[in-house]
Amino acid sequence: MQSTTVVMEDASFPYRLGSDCADEIVARLGELDASGYFVISDTTVAGLYGHDLTARIHKEAGPAVLLTHEEGEPHKGLATVSTLAEQALEHGADRRAIIVALGGGVTGNIAGLLASLLFRGTRLVHVPTTVVAMLDSVLSLKQAVNATYGKNLVGTFYQPVEVLADTAMLRTLPPREMRSGMGEVVKNALAIRPSMLDRMANVLEPSARYDDETLRWAIAESLAAKAAVTHADKRERGAGLVLEYGHTAGHAIEHASHGRVAHGAGVVVGMAIAAEVSRRLGHADAEFVAQHGELASAGGIPPTVPAHVDVARVKTWLSYDNKRGYLDSPQGHTPMVLLAGPGRVLHTGSLPLVPVPLALLEEVVDATAE
Known part of the structure:
Protein backbone atom coordinates (compact mmCIF):
# COMPACT_ATOMS: atom_id res chain seq x y z
CA MET A 1 0.00 0.00 0.00
CA ARG A 171 -14.88 -4.53 -8.13
CA THR A 172 -18.23 -5.53 -6.65
CA LEU A 173 -19.70 -2.03 -6.94
CA PRO A 174 -22.76 -1.77 -9.15
CA PRO A 175 -22.41 0.69 -12.07
CA ARG A 176 -24.69 3.16 -10.21
CA GLU A 177 -22.19 3.53 -7.38
CA MET A 178 -19.15 3.64 -9.67
CA ARG A 179 -20.75 6.46 -11.69
CA SER A 180 -21.53 8.25 -8.45
CA GLY A 181 -17.90 8.12 -7.40
CA MET A 182 -16.59 9.36 -10.71
CA GLY A 183 -19.06 12.23 -10.45
CA GLU A 184 -17.16 13.42 -7.39
CA VAL A 185 -13.91 13.15 -9.37
CA VAL A 186 -15.44 15.42 -12.03
CA LYS A 187 -16.34 17.89 -9.28
CA ASN A 188 -12.76 17.97 -8.04
CA ALA A 189 -11.51 18.54 -11.58
CA LEU A 190 -13.95 21.34 -12.41
CA ALA A 191 -13.80 23.19 -9.11
CA ILE A 192 -10.24 22.70 -7.87
CA ARG A 193 -7.92 20.83 -10.21
CA PRO A 194 -8.66 21.65 -13.87
CA SER A 195 -5.35 20.02 -14.88
CA MET A 196 -7.29 16.74 -14.53
CA LEU A 197 -9.91 17.62 -17.13
CA ASP A 198 -8.23 16.39 -20.32
CA ARG A 199 -7.49 12.95 -18.90
CA MET A 200 -10.85 12.92 -17.17
CA ALA A 201 -12.66 13.39 -20.48
CA ASN A 202 -10.67 10.48 -21.94
CA VAL A 203 -11.07 7.97 -19.09
CA LEU A 204 -14.77 8.46 -18.28
CA GLU A 205 -16.84 5.45 -19.35
CA PRO A 206 -20.66 5.38 -19.56
CA SER A 207 -20.35 1.67 -18.77
CA ALA A 208 -18.65 2.58 -15.46
CA ARG A 209 -15.90 -0.02 -15.97
CA TYR A 210 -12.54 1.19 -14.69
CA ASP A 211 -9.27 -0.61 -14.08
CA ASP A 212 -7.25 -0.34 -10.87
CA GLU A 213 -4.69 2.03 -12.39
CA THR A 214 -7.37 4.53 -13.44
CA LEU A 215 -9.02 4.31 -10.05
CA ARG A 216 -5.74 4.85 -8.19
CA TRP A 217 -5.08 7.91 -10.42
CA ALA A 218 -8.53 9.35 -9.74
CA ILE A 219 -8.20 8.78 -6.00
CA ALA A 220 -4.66 10.24 -5.83
CA GLU A 221 -5.68 13.32 -7.82
CA SER A 222 -8.71 13.81 -5.60
CA LEU A 223 -6.50 13.53 -2.52
CA ALA A 224 -4.37 16.34 -3.93
CA ALA A 225 -7.42 18.43 -4.79
CA LYS A 226 -8.92 18.10 -1.34
CA ALA A 227 -5.57 18.80 0.33
CA ALA A 228 -5.26 22.04 -1.63
CA VAL A 229 -8.37 23.52 -0.03
CA THR A 230 -8.46 21.88 3.42
CA HIS A 231 -4.84 21.98 4.61
CA ALA A 232 -5.61 25.28 6.39
CA ASP A 233 -9.36 24.69 6.81
CA LYS A 234 -10.03 21.41 8.58
CA ARG A 235 -13.66 22.28 9.33
CA GLU A 236 -14.34 23.22 5.69
CA ARG A 237 -15.80 26.58 6.64
CA GLY A 238 -13.52 28.71 4.46
CA ALA A 239 -11.61 27.65 1.36
CA GLY A 240 -12.83 24.09 1.87
CA LEU A 241 -16.41 25.14 1.10
CA VAL A 242 -15.51 24.85 -2.59
CA LEU A 243 -15.89 21.08 -2.09
CA GLU A 244 -19.62 21.81 -1.88
CA TYR A 245 -19.75 22.62 -5.59
CA GLY A 246 -22.90 21.03 -6.97
CA HIS A 247 -24.12 20.08 -3.51
CA THR A 248 -26.84 22.72 -3.01
CA ALA A 249 -29.12 21.25 -5.67
CA GLY A 250 -27.37 17.85 -5.54
CA HIS A 251 -28.23 17.22 -1.90
CA ALA A 252 -31.79 18.40 -2.50
CA ILE A 253 -32.20 15.97 -5.41
CA GLU A 254 -30.67 13.13 -3.42
CA HIS A 255 -32.86 13.83 -0.39
CA ALA A 256 -36.04 14.23 -2.46
CA SER A 257 -35.34 10.92 -4.22
CA HIS A 258 -35.42 8.96 -0.92
CA GLY A 259 -32.05 7.43 -1.82
CA ARG A 260 -32.88 6.43 -5.40
CA VAL A 261 -30.36 9.00 -6.68
CA ALA A 262 -26.81 8.25 -5.55
CA HIS A 263 -24.83 11.07 -3.94
CA GLY A 264 -22.36 11.61 -6.77
CA ALA A 265 -25.10 11.47 -9.40
CA GLY A 266 -26.99 14.16 -7.51
CA VAL A 267 -23.83 16.26 -7.39
CA VAL A 268 -23.33 15.89 -11.15
CA VAL A 269 -26.83 17.23 -11.79
CA GLY A 270 -26.29 19.86 -9.10
CA MET A 271 -23.12 21.05 -10.87
CA ALA A 272 -25.00 21.37 -14.16
CA ILE A 273 -27.62 23.45 -12.35
CA ALA A 274 -24.92 25.58 -10.67
CA ALA A 275 -23.20 26.20 -14.02
CA GLU A 276 -26.45 27.37 -15.58
CA VAL A 277 -27.15 29.62 -12.57
CA SER A 278 -23.68 31.11 -12.99
CA ARG A 279 -24.36 31.71 -16.70
CA ARG A 280 -27.69 33.41 -16.02
CA LEU A 281 -25.99 35.66 -13.45
CA GLY A 282 -23.44 36.67 -16.08
CA HIS A 283 -20.38 34.89 -14.64
CA ALA A 284 -19.97 31.83 -16.90
CA ASP A 285 -20.44 31.24 -20.61
CA ALA A 286 -22.47 28.67 -22.52
CA GLU A 287 -19.33 26.65 -23.35
CA PHE A 288 -18.69 26.07 -19.65
CA VAL A 289 -22.28 24.93 -19.15
CA ALA A 290 -21.93 22.56 -22.11
CA GLN A 291 -18.71 21.14 -20.64
CA HIS A 292 -20.69 20.03 -17.58
CA GLY A 293 -23.17 18.18 -19.78
CA GLU A 294 -20.43 16.51 -21.82
CA LEU A 295 -18.60 15.24 -18.73
CA ALA A 296 -21.84 14.05 -17.15
CA SER A 297 -22.86 12.12 -20.25
CA ALA A 298 -19.34 10.66 -20.65
CA GLY A 299 -19.65 9.33 -17.11
CA GLY A 300 -23.06 7.80 -17.78
CA ILE A 301 -25.14 10.30 -15.78
CA PRO A 302 -27.75 12.41 -17.63
CA PRO A 303 -27.36 16.03 -16.39
CA THR A 304 -31.07 16.33 -15.60
CA VAL A 305 -33.31 15.89 -12.57
CA PRO A 306 -34.67 12.33 -13.02
CA ALA A 307 -38.35 12.02 -13.88
CA HIS A 308 -39.04 9.94 -10.76
CA VAL A 309 -37.89 12.78 -8.45
CA ASP A 310 -40.57 15.22 -7.29
CA VAL A 311 -39.27 18.62 -8.40
CA ALA A 312 -41.48 20.40 -5.85
CA ARG A 313 -39.72 18.45 -3.08
CA VAL A 314 -36.33 19.34 -4.56
CA LYS A 315 -37.22 23.03 -4.40
CA THR A 316 -38.38 22.64 -0.79
CA TRP A 317 -35.04 21.10 0.25
CA LEU A 318 -33.08 23.91 -1.44
CA SER A 319 -34.10 26.15 1.46
CA TYR A 320 -32.50 23.79 4.00
CA ASP A 321 -29.04 23.63 2.43
CA ASN A 322 -26.27 23.13 5.00
CA LYS A 323 -24.36 26.24 3.82
CA ARG A 324 -27.01 28.53 5.28
CA GLY A 325 -25.57 31.01 7.75
CA TYR A 326 -22.11 31.41 6.22
CA LEU A 327 -23.20 34.58 4.41
CA ASP A 328 -25.49 37.39 5.44
CA SER A 329 -27.62 36.68 2.37
CA PRO A 330 -30.56 38.90 1.41
CA GLN A 331 -34.01 37.51 2.06
CA GLY A 332 -35.03 35.04 -0.60
CA HIS A 333 -31.43 34.08 -1.40
CA THR A 334 -29.31 31.03 -0.61
CA PRO A 335 -25.49 30.75 -0.67
CA MET A 336 -24.01 28.58 -3.44
CA VAL A 337 -20.58 27.65 -4.71
CA LEU A 338 -20.39 29.02 -8.26
CA LEU A 339 -17.66 28.94 -10.89
CA ALA A 340 -16.89 31.34 -13.72
CA GLY A 341 -14.88 28.60 -15.46
CA PRO A 342 -12.77 25.56 -14.58
CA GLY A 343 -11.05 26.28 -11.26
CA ARG A 344 -12.34 29.89 -11.24
CA VAL A 345 -14.30 30.06 -8.00
CA LEU A 346 -16.48 33.08 -7.26
CA HIS A 347 -16.12 34.65 -3.82
CA THR A 348 -18.00 36.93 -1.47
CA GLY A 349 -15.22 38.41 0.62
CA SER A 350 -12.97 35.48 1.56
CA LEU A 351 -15.69 32.83 1.20
CA PRO A 352 -16.15 30.77 -1.99
CA LEU A 353 -19.90 31.42 -1.89
CA VAL A 354 -22.33 33.67 -3.76
CA PRO A 355 -25.87 34.59 -2.63
CA VAL A 356 -28.26 33.32 -5.31
CA PRO A 357 -31.94 34.26 -5.59
CA LEU A 358 -33.97 31.17 -4.74
CA ALA A 359 -36.44 32.08 -7.47
CA LEU A 360 -33.67 31.90 -10.08
CA LEU A 361 -32.35 28.62 -8.68
CA GLU A 362 -35.85 27.15 -8.75
CA GLU A 363 -36.29 28.26 -12.38
CA VAL A 364 -33.10 26.44 -13.35
CA VAL A 365 -34.18 23.31 -11.43
CA ASP A 366 -37.48 23.36 -13.33
CA ALA A 367 -35.62 23.77 -16.64
CA THR A 368 -33.28 20.86 -15.77
CA ALA A 369 -36.09 18.42 -14.92
CA GLU A 370 -36.78 15.55 -17.34
Missing part, protein backbone atom coordinates in the same frame (compact mmCIF):
# COMPACT_ATOMS: atom_id res chain seq x y z
CA GLN A 2 1.23 3.49 -0.85
CA SER A 3 0.95 5.94 2.03
CA THR A 4 0.07 9.64 1.91
CA THR A 5 -0.30 11.88 4.94
CA VAL A 6 -3.51 13.91 4.97
CA VAL A 7 -2.92 17.22 6.78
CA MET A 8 -5.64 19.66 7.82
CA GLU A 9 -4.34 22.35 10.14
CA ASP A 10 -3.32 20.49 13.32
CA ALA A 11 -5.04 17.26 12.27
CA SER A 12 -3.18 14.62 10.28
CA PHE A 13 -3.55 10.94 9.49
CA PRO A 14 -2.10 8.42 7.03
CA TYR A 15 -4.06 7.39 3.97
CA ARG A 16 -2.88 4.02 2.65
CA LEU A 17 -4.02 3.00 -0.84
CA GLY A 18 -3.41 -0.25 -2.68
CA SER A 19 -4.95 -3.04 -4.73
CA ASP A 20 -5.55 -6.59 -3.44
CA CYS A 21 -4.06 -5.64 -0.08
CA ALA A 22 -6.42 -7.23 2.48
CA ASP A 23 -3.44 -8.82 4.29
CA GLU A 24 -1.89 -5.40 4.85
CA ILE A 25 -5.17 -3.95 6.09
CA VAL A 26 -5.46 -6.64 8.77
CA ALA A 27 -1.78 -6.22 9.70
CA ARG A 28 -2.16 -2.44 10.05
CA LEU A 29 -5.20 -2.87 12.28
CA GLY A 30 -3.25 -5.29 14.44
CA GLU A 31 -0.45 -2.76 14.89
CA LEU A 32 -2.95 -0.36 16.47
CA ASP A 33 -3.22 -2.71 19.48
CA ALA A 34 -6.92 -2.31 20.27
CA SER A 35 -8.81 -4.01 23.09
CA GLY A 36 -11.46 -4.84 20.50
CA TYR A 37 -12.37 -4.07 16.90
CA PHE A 38 -15.97 -3.13 16.11
CA VAL A 39 -16.53 -3.42 12.37
CA ILE A 40 -19.49 -1.33 11.22
CA SER A 41 -21.04 -2.06 7.83
CA ASP A 42 -24.40 -2.15 6.11
CA THR A 43 -26.03 -5.49 5.49
CA THR A 44 -24.85 -5.70 1.87
CA VAL A 45 -21.20 -4.93 2.60
CA ALA A 46 -21.35 -7.33 5.54
CA GLY A 47 -22.08 -10.15 3.12
CA LEU A 48 -19.41 -9.07 0.63
CA TYR A 49 -16.54 -8.23 2.97
CA GLY A 50 -17.66 -7.75 6.56
CA HIS A 51 -17.84 -11.32 7.80
CA ASP A 52 -14.54 -12.27 6.20
CA LEU A 53 -12.66 -9.17 7.37
CA THR A 54 -14.03 -9.45 10.91
CA ALA A 55 -13.01 -13.11 11.11
CA ARG A 56 -9.50 -12.29 9.89
CA ILE A 57 -9.15 -9.42 12.36
CA HIS A 58 -10.36 -11.69 15.16
CA LYS A 59 -7.82 -14.35 14.21
CA GLU A 60 -4.81 -12.14 13.50
CA ALA A 61 -5.27 -8.84 15.38
CA GLY A 62 -7.61 -9.18 18.36
CA PRO A 63 -11.24 -9.60 19.42
CA ALA A 64 -13.53 -8.42 16.63
CA VAL A 65 -17.29 -8.03 16.29
CA LEU A 66 -19.33 -7.17 13.19
CA LEU A 67 -22.23 -4.75 13.76
CA THR A 68 -24.56 -3.97 10.86
CA HIS A 69 -27.11 -1.35 9.92
CA GLU A 70 -29.72 -1.21 7.18
CA GLU A 71 -28.49 0.06 3.82
CA GLY A 72 -29.13 3.53 2.42
CA GLU A 73 -29.69 7.18 3.25
CA PRO A 74 -33.08 6.62 4.97
CA HIS A 75 -31.19 4.76 7.74
CA LYS A 76 -28.48 7.42 8.17
CA GLY A 77 -29.91 8.95 11.34
CA LEU A 78 -29.41 9.27 15.07
CA ALA A 79 -31.53 6.19 15.74
CA THR A 80 -29.03 4.02 13.87
CA VAL A 81 -26.10 5.54 15.74
CA SER A 82 -27.85 4.96 19.06
CA THR A 83 -28.61 1.31 18.24
CA LEU A 84 -25.00 0.63 17.22
CA ALA A 85 -23.67 2.33 20.36
CA GLU A 86 -25.79 0.09 22.57
CA GLN A 87 -24.64 -2.99 20.65
CA ALA A 88 -20.97 -2.01 20.88
CA LEU A 89 -21.25 -1.46 24.62
CA GLU A 90 -23.10 -4.76 25.02
CA HIS A 91 -20.14 -6.48 23.32
CA GLY A 92 -17.63 -4.86 25.66
CA ALA A 93 -16.44 -1.73 23.88
CA ASP A 94 -14.11 0.36 26.03
CA ARG A 95 -11.81 3.36 25.58
CA ARG A 96 -9.15 1.29 23.80
CA ALA A 97 -11.57 -0.06 21.22
CA ILE A 98 -11.39 0.79 17.54
CA ILE A 99 -14.39 1.48 15.34
CA VAL A 100 -13.72 0.17 11.83
CA ALA A 101 -15.96 1.88 9.27
CA LEU A 102 -16.28 -0.66 6.46
CA GLY A 103 -18.41 0.73 3.67
CA GLY A 104 -19.38 3.80 1.72
CA GLY A 105 -20.15 7.35 2.76
CA VAL A 106 -23.29 6.45 4.72
CA THR A 107 -21.50 3.88 6.86
CA GLY A 108 -18.45 6.15 7.20
CA ASN A 109 -20.58 8.95 8.62
CA ILE A 110 -22.57 6.67 10.91
CA ALA A 111 -19.43 4.98 12.25
CA GLY A 112 -17.56 8.28 12.45
CA LEU A 113 -20.25 9.87 14.57
CA LEU A 114 -20.43 6.72 16.69
CA ALA A 115 -16.66 6.81 17.31
CA SER A 116 -16.79 10.49 18.26
CA LEU A 117 -19.54 9.84 20.83
CA LEU A 118 -18.47 6.58 22.49
CA PHE A 119 -16.54 7.49 25.65
CA ARG A 120 -16.44 11.03 24.19
CA GLY A 121 -14.12 9.71 21.51
CA THR A 122 -12.64 6.34 20.64
CA ARG A 123 -10.39 5.49 17.71
CA LEU A 124 -11.76 5.38 14.17
CA VAL A 125 -10.31 3.64 11.10
CA HIS A 126 -11.93 3.96 7.69
CA VAL A 127 -11.87 1.01 5.30
CA PRO A 128 -13.85 2.54 2.42
CA THR A 129 -15.57 0.29 -0.13
CA THR A 130 -16.94 2.85 -2.61
CA VAL A 131 -15.28 5.40 -4.87
CA VAL A 132 -17.15 8.27 -3.19
CA ALA A 133 -15.89 7.16 0.20
CA MET A 134 -12.30 6.60 -0.97
CA LEU A 135 -11.86 9.99 -2.59
CA ASP A 136 -14.32 12.20 -0.78
CA SER A 137 -16.04 11.35 2.48
CA VAL A 138 -13.10 9.72 4.33
CA LEU A 139 -10.97 12.77 3.49
CA SER A 140 -13.18 14.96 5.64
CA LEU A 141 -13.38 15.35 9.40
CA LYS A 142 -17.13 15.92 9.08
CA GLN A 143 -19.15 13.14 10.72
CA ALA A 144 -22.86 13.74 10.35
CA VAL A 145 -26.22 12.05 9.91
CA ASN A 146 -29.46 13.22 8.39
CA ALA A 147 -32.44 14.94 9.98
CA THR A 148 -36.02 15.31 8.80
CA TYR A 149 -35.10 18.64 7.22
CA GLY A 150 -32.10 17.55 5.19
CA LYS A 151 -28.79 15.73 4.80
CA ASN A 152 -25.91 15.87 7.25
CA LEU A 153 -27.53 18.39 9.60
CA VAL A 154 -26.61 16.63 12.88
CA GLY A 155 -22.96 15.86 13.53
CA THR A 156 -19.52 16.89 14.61
CA PHE A 157 -15.87 16.95 13.47
CA TYR A 158 -13.71 13.94 14.26
CA GLN A 159 -10.58 12.54 12.64
CA PRO A 160 -9.71 8.92 11.92
CA VAL A 161 -6.41 7.46 13.05
CA GLU A 162 -5.95 6.26 9.49
CA VAL A 163 -7.60 5.27 6.22
CA LEU A 164 -6.95 1.86 4.62
CA ALA A 165 -8.23 1.65 1.04
CA ASP A 166 -8.14 -1.32 -1.33
CA THR A 167 -9.38 -0.80 -4.90
CA ALA A 168 -10.17 -4.54 -5.07
CA MET A 169 -13.22 -3.75 -2.94
CA LEU A 170 -14.54 -1.57 -5.77
